[in-house]
Amino acid sequence: MLEKIRKLIKLLKTVDLAQLDKLSQKVDLGSVLKAVSTMDEKQLQMAMKMLTSSNKKKEAPPIDADFYDIGFKLSPEDRALQLKVRSFLEKEIKPIVNNYWLHDDFPFEIIPKLAELNVCGYVYEGYGCAGGTSLMDGIIAAEFGRIDPSIATFLGVQSGLAMGSIYICGSEAQKEEWLPAMQQLKKIGAFGLTEPDVGSATAGGLTTTCKRTPEGWILNGQKKWIGNSTFSDMVIIWARDVDDNQVKGFIVRKENPGFAVEKIKGKMALRIVQNGLITLTNCLVPESDRLPYANTFKDTAKVLQMTRAGVAWMAVGCARGAYENALAYTLEREQFGKPIASFQLIQNHLVEMLSNLTAMQTLVFRLSELQDEGKLKDEHASLAKVFCTLRTRDIVSRAREVMGGNGILLEYNVARFLADAEAIYSYEGTKEINSLIVGRSITGYSAFV
Template sequence: MIKKLKNMLQLLKHVDLQQLDALSKKVDIPALMDGMSKMSEEQLKGMAKLLTSDRKKREAPEIDADFYNIEAKLSADDRNLQLKVRGFLEREIKPIVNKYWLHDEFPFEIIPKLAELNVCGYVYKGYGCAGGTSLMDGIIAAEFGRIDPSIATFLGVQSGLAMGSIYMCGSEEQKNEWLPQMQRLEKIGAFGLTEPEVGSATAGGLTTTCRKTAEGWVLNGQKKWIGNSTFSDITIIWARDVDDNQVKGFIVRKDNPGFMVEKIKGKMALRIVQNGLITLTDCLVQESDRLPLANSFKDTAKVLQMTRAGVAWMAVGCARGAYENALDYTLKRKQFGKPIASFQLIQNHLVEMLSNLTAMQTLVFRLSELQDEGKLKDEHASLAKVFCTLRTRDIVSRAREVMGGNGILLEYNVARFLADAEAIYSYEGTKEINSLIVGRSITGISAFV
């Protein structure tokens, strides 16, 4: 009996005088005490737990989308660089992207700041570049994608496609002329492969032509969806030689006669990226601006293989950004008196998102390891591009789902990812084309038309 009385007194410690006074106006206190005296010790403990549970505010765990702690495999220097890039993007890019995305404009003021970050052309050796690993280059692409896929695409075109074409197919003179300036973002590059009527069929169906003359090379045709081209200093143009029917690459300068760019308007995705429709009308290019090691589409494909891995990483970043913003929202948004993160259906969506994201992270990590080991094949990059962009679409869709109507508002930082994921899904090879590359590898049978 004495033990039970102690438990009752302990229970009353959790009730202050103001609460007790309010309770006395609603409840017969003597009767309540009598009832409590008849409770078992377990019942009293249960009541104490009920009274104190609301007082214990549970701190939500820190949002960490690296669920399998993959980033722990990075060296200390690489981890520091990752955090440096992340801090820069959070501080300089995140506050402005919604405004520029909405107005379909590019924030040119960030270019000098990006140059100071010193990550452009990260994997190339020499020419002012860092000579870093493909793995770290992928990590950087994901960090950019986590904040804004448009700025990630700008860097991917500059650092990967444009610089990569010169690095892999250019002469030593061309590399020395352009790569250091492009690394410092003093000169901006674009990559012209896709055409208005030729997307997936670029391997054998380019309609843009080149013809050797005494004055140089004459290019005719059009290129579409060319990122950065409205303000780039040079554009890498791929054209079919009318004499040998082989694809060749050229450095076309913005002031070359016969070169014209028209901005593509009305996009619903990657709106910060300035895509152009390029028209080449008897555009004259000097022999010194022809890429000497670009003599067939196989040479073009080498550049695409390298950058396709970067697109997979960018998709991971896009998915991570959507997931982190959605999780944060569900922890803060309350319905029926409690955070919506406490509801079973919301938690199911969050777990599905995290499962896909974790699978993507482990896949691209190994992909870049293969690249650094010199073992990367077309089918490796294609599988990563297919899987990651497909799963990203699912993640951003669920992110919008858990946010309800607010998910379509830019201010909640998921609507952009939802739209941008559609562009990432399609460029650098559609799901179908990349699937056929993998299918050919595993069956030994080409299903291309």
């Protein structure tokens, strides 16, 4: 007992007289000493810890969603480009996206700035493109998705679907005409595959038709959910040839007779993306604007394989943005006198989010390595798209949950990710269709109807 009291007295000696006088006015120091004499060693240690602890706010570690340090594998040049893209998005895009998302509008003023960033068509050789790796292209997509999936989708349509269709299936003359201008975003492209009544069944059920005539090709039908189409200079249209029943691709210019587009309104996700309903009424397209190497749906699938990998990366970015915003919130938001990040249940949510995010990051990293090695298969891209978009839904849901009611407000930068994840989950192949592509690969049986 005597030793315990000595320890307490030693502690009290570190307190100046003014503090001691103030303390004596609040508590009976004699009673305190008596209480100390009854404490066991463990209780005394706890009391000492409480007395010596500081009220100073604990400094949190930096927020780093790259928990396994995947960025370490990048070259210094690639890492510098990643940080350049991140800085641009933080400065130019992040401050404006909530307002544009709320008003279902597109920030056209950013297009010249995006052009200066010089990442459009990043993987293509020539035509003003960088000729970079698929890995770095994926990382760029994730950086865009981390700030805003809508702007990431705009770039994905322009750089991947539209430019990719011409790069893979176009003639040299078509490449020379379109790719340099599209790389600089002086010409905007769109990609028309999905139809009002045909989504997953596009491989064999396109209702948009094409018919060759002496004057050119006549296209009839409708395309739905076509991103960028309300302001694009051209749309890649995929149509079924009524003569041989095969899918063919066309560059349809906005001024072509018989081409009309109507903006789709009332979306709850990717509201910045300007999706259109395209109607083709005896739309005349010259033979020179037919993609000569797009003659079956297998050719269409080559483009989709490439861009589906990009969607998986975009999902990673969306999930990362939600996680980082949620973590930052929990470190600042206080309840019961301390940050909610200190509570067990909140930490469990954060760890679940980070676990899924880290698994996604490592998966898409290897996916892009396969792509750069020329080993990418449809089932590889489909598995990544299934897993990443599914896990993203879980991450954004938990991000909203740890933020409570504030999670549904745009100003806290998670509600937008929560909504946008639903669109990413469905486009470029639903979870079910991509699952069947993987299932066919691992079993040898096709379960498609």
